Amino acid sequence: MIRLDNIGKQHGQQILFVEASAQLNKGEKVGLVGPNGAGKSTLFRMIVQREHPDEGQVSVDRGVTIGYFDQDVGEMSGQSAVAAVMDGAGPVSEIATELKALEAAMADPERMDEMDKLVERFGVVQGRYEELGGYALEGRAREILAGLGFTEEMMDGDVGALSGGWKMRVALARILLMRPDVMLLDEPSNHLDLESLIWLESFLKNFEGALLMTSHDREFMNRIVTKIVEIDGGELTTYSGNYDFYEQQRAQNEKQQQAQFDRQQAMLAKELKFIERFKARASHAAQVQSRVKKLEKIEKVEPPKRRQTMLFEFQPPPRSGDDVAKLERVVKGYGKRRIYNGLDFLVRRGERWCVMGVNGAGKSTLLKLIAGDSKPDDGAVTIGGSVKMGYFAQHAMEILKPEQTVFDSLVDKFPRASQGSLRALAGCFGFSGEEIEKKCRVLSGGEKARLVLAQMLFDPPNFLVLDEPTNHLDMATKQMMITALSNYEGTMLFVSHDRHFLGALSNRVLELTPEGPHLYGGGYTEYVARTGHEAPGLRS
Known part of the structure; x- marks a missing residue:
C-alpha cells in the first residue's frame, strides 16, 4: 500500500534518511520507533506529501485513503465537538455537505426547471451516503467521543472552549470516524487517561485497515503492533513482532555484531603484527605481500551503533518518620x-x-x-x-x-x-x-x-x-x-x-x-x- 524506496532526506545540517527503504502492507499494524529527532514525524509528513524526500521515492497505491493524526490540531471553534468530528470524517462528510446542498436546491422554487436532474443526483448521492454509513455517522461520532472520555455535555458544547488536550482528542476522533484504508498516528496516546487509552487500544486492535504509529507508551505499543520499523542513523530496519520482541532482537543483533567486530579486530591485529614483524625480511616478502592484499580485500565489520543509555542513581534521601x-x-x-x-x-x-x-x-x-x-x-x-x-x-x-x-x-x-x-x-x-x-x-x-x-x-x-x-x-x-x-x-x-x-x-x-x-x-x-x-x- 505504501512504499519508501531508497529515500534520502536532510534538514539543514541534519541527515535524517540515507537510502532508507520500508513498506506498509494491507492490514498491517506497525510501530515506528527511534530516538527523538530521528525523523519519525518527517516520515509521516512525506507519506502525506507535506514534505518530499530529497532522493528516492514515496509511493502510495492508487485509491488508498490516509488519515493522519499529528500533534498540531489547528484552530477549532464555532461548532460542537461532535460536529467538528463529523466534519473531518473524510469522503462521507463531503457527501453529507452535498446532500444538504441538494435538499436546499430541491426546496428552491427558482430551480424547479432543474428538478429532474437534482432528484436524480440526490438519489445517487444518497445511495453513496448510505453505503458509507452516513446516517449512522452521528451515533458513531458520539460513541468514539465517549470512548475518548467525553461527556454528552462536552460533545454538544463549543469545541473552542476545550483545552488543548481535549482538542487533541477531537482531532483523533476525526481520524477514527473517517475509517481510512491507512491510519498514520503520531503519538495518539498523549493526553489520554487510562480508560481512554484502553478504549483506543481495543479500537485499533479491531481496526481492519493498516496502521503506522508512534507512541511513548510501551504497553499500548506492545498490545497493538505486530511489526516495528526502526529509524536509526538514517536507516530503516524492520522487525517482526511487538515492541518487547524488537528490543530483545535489537539487543541480540548488537551482541552478535559486537562479537563479529571483536573477532575481526583480533584477526586484523594478528595479521598486522605479522606484517610489521616480517616486512623487512626478504625471505618473507611473498607472505607479507599476500597478507597485505588479503587485508585490503576484507570487508570491514562495523561496531554496533550503541544508543546512549541514560542511568541516574539517587543519593540516599534522609530518613523520615514512620x-x-x-x-x-x-x-x-x-x-x-x-x-x-x-x-x-x-x-x-x-x-x-x-x-x-x-x-x-x-x-x-x-x-x-x-x-x-x-x-x-x-x-x-x-x-x-x-x-x-x-x-x-x-x-x-x-x-x-x-x-x-x-x-x-x-x-x-x-x-x-x-x-x-x-x-x-x-x-x-x-x-x-x-x-x-x-x-x-x-x-x-x-x-x-x-x-x-x-x-x-x-x-x-x-x-x-x-x-x-x-x-x-x-x-x-x-x-x-x-x-x-x-x-x-x-x-x-x-x-x-x-x-x-x-x-x-x-x-x-x-x-x-x-x-x-x-x-x-x-x-x-x-x-x-x-x-x-x-x-x-x-x-x-
Whole structure:
C-alpha cells in the first residue's frame, strides 16, 4: 500500500534518511520507533506529501485513503465537538455537505426547471451516503467521543472552549470516524487517561485497515503492533513482532555484531603484527605481500551503533518518620460538587502508592492537599516528622525562568554542585551536547518535564508526590526513571496513566470511587488481578 524506496532526506545540517527503504502492507499494524529527532514525524509528513524526500521515492497505491493524526490540531471553534468530528470524517462528510446542498436546491422554487436532474443526483448521492454509513455517522461520532472520555455535555458544547488536550482528542476522533484504508498516528496516546487509552487500544486492535504509529507508551505499543520499523542513523530496519520482541532482537543483533567486530579486530591485529614483524625480511616478502592484499580485500565489520543509555542513581534521601502523610475526615469540594466527604488516608514510610480513579474522582486534588497546594474544607492534613517532600505537577514547569539555559537553571538550583555532576545529571535526563545550552523558553513540554524532574531528583526528597510524571517523556527517559525509582529508598505517592510505570513502581493502590476509597495491598499488577480490570472506569 505504501512504499519508501531508497529515500534520502536532510534538514539543514541534519541527515535524517540515507537510502532508507520500508513498506506498509494491507492490514498491517506497525510501530515506528527511534530516538527523538530521528525523523519519525518527517516520515509521516512525506507519506502525506507535506514534505518530499530529497532522493528516492514515496509511493502510495492508487485509491488508498490516509488519515493522519499529528500533534498540531489547528484552530477549532464555532461548532460542537461532535460536529467538528463529523466534519473531518473524510469522503462521507463531503457527501453529507452535498446532500444538504441538494435538499436546499430541491426546496428552491427558482430551480424547479432543474428538478429532474437534482432528484436524480440526490438519489445517487444518497445511495453513496448510505453505503458509507452516513446516517449512522452521528451515533458513531458520539460513541468514539465517549470512548475518548467525553461527556454528552462536552460533545454538544463549543469545541473552542476545550483545552488543548481535549482538542487533541477531537482531532483523533476525526481520524477514527473517517475509517481510512491507512491510519498514520503520531503519538495518539498523549493526553489520554487510562480508560481512554484502553478504549483506543481495543479500537485499533479491531481496526481492519493498516496502521503506522508512534507512541511513548510501551504497553499500548506492545498490545497493538505486530511489526516495528526502526529509524536509526538514517536507516530503516524492520522487525517482526511487538515492541518487547524488537528490543530483545535489537539487543541480540548488537551482541552478535559486537562479537563479529571483536573477532575481526583480533584477526586484523594478528595479521598486522605479522606484517610489521616480517616486512623487512626478504625471505618473507611473498607472505607479507599476500597478507597485505588479503587485508585490503576484507570487508570491514562495523561496531554496533550503541544508543546512549541514560542511568541516574539517587543519593540516599534522609530518613523520615514512620507516618509520612495523614488525612483525617477530609472534606473537599468545588462549588456544589463534593469530591471527598470524610476521607481518611495514611501513607507510611517506604510505601509506594499509586492513585487510581476516573476523571473527576479527585486524584490530583489528593496530591495537591498533601503537597499543601490546596486546603481541605474540613478535616486535617498532617505531614509527618522529618519529611522532605518533592512535588511534581504539570504547573511545576511554569516556574522555569524563560531566559535561563538548561545548564543555568541547574546551577541556579544547586550552586554548590560541581559543573561535572550537573552536566552528568543533564545527560541522564536527555540534555547532552548543545542541548544543555537551550533556553527554557524554547523547550518542548517533554523537555521542560525532564528538566523539572532533574532539579527535583538531584538532591532527593524522602517523599515524592508525582502527578503524571511520565507525560511527554519518551520510552528511554521513562525507563531511566523506572530504573532509578526502583532503587529509591523513600516514599512515593503518584498518579500515572502509564501501565508499565504503574506496574513497575507501586506496592499499594488507592482507588477513589463515589462510594469512598478502596485500598489494595500490593501494587498495580495485583490490583488488576484482583479487580479484573486495568482502570476503575472499566468493568469486565
